[in-house]
């Protein structure tokens with residue numbers, strides 16, 4: 001073969017190589033049928049290349065001198081969200097809208113017996129959680145405090161139910177809670193109850209120590 005691109009005897013370029021080598025670089029050797037080409041840089045590449053440079057410089061100038069910053073943007077978004085939250089808060093009822101509403105109380109009972117019963121017992125007298133029918137309220141008995149207790153939870157083991165129940169069901173379960181028969185006795189969780197428990201424990205301890213029945 002006397003193909004000038006073969007670069008030596010025995011190297012026979014395939015037809016495919018002939019197709020690829022369109023503009024061989026002048027003077028560059030071709031080995032095994034592979035040669036360097038000298039093609040024009042495509043327009044899209046140059047546009048992207050120089051365009052990015054221009055964009056980069058413009059961005060740096062904008063970032064440094066326009067006064068815009070991600071922090072300011074964040075602060076502005078937080079301010080907008082705060083405003084919206086305040087507007088929503090202003091429309092929230094601060095009194096139980098379901099007080100005395102039989103249908104709502106029935107719905108509340110449903111919630112109470114699926115969610116609250118495990119810790120406060122069906123009669124509300126308390127087990128893991130404190131009594132809900134005694135005169136003692138650690139976190140307040142007014143509607144707003146009760147709502148907050150149930151929606152957000154309390155630190156000593158009361159989970160927050162706001163996300164799971166939503167405000168309507170919380171008001172309903174509170175409306176039901178009010179209908180539970182009240183008890184004058186200091187119930188589970190009240191200081192008197194705790195003091196009585198401690199006294200009883202102490203008495204049985206000393207009883208065991210002295211051997212008296």
Ligand code: HEC
Pocket residue numbers: 111112115116117118119120128129130131132136137138139140146149150154155156157158159161173174177189
């Ligand atoms: C996992 C157990 C558990 C469940 C379930 C639970 N509670 Fe409680 N709850 C507690 C505990 C524990 C406390 C005491 C928290 C504290 O003292 O910080 C409490 C406190 C409360 C209080 C405050 C009592 C006071 O004296 O101020 C109310 C009201 C209450 N729960 C209502 C509910 C209602 C309504 C539900 C159902 C939606 C519910 N709880 C479900 C454990 C529970």
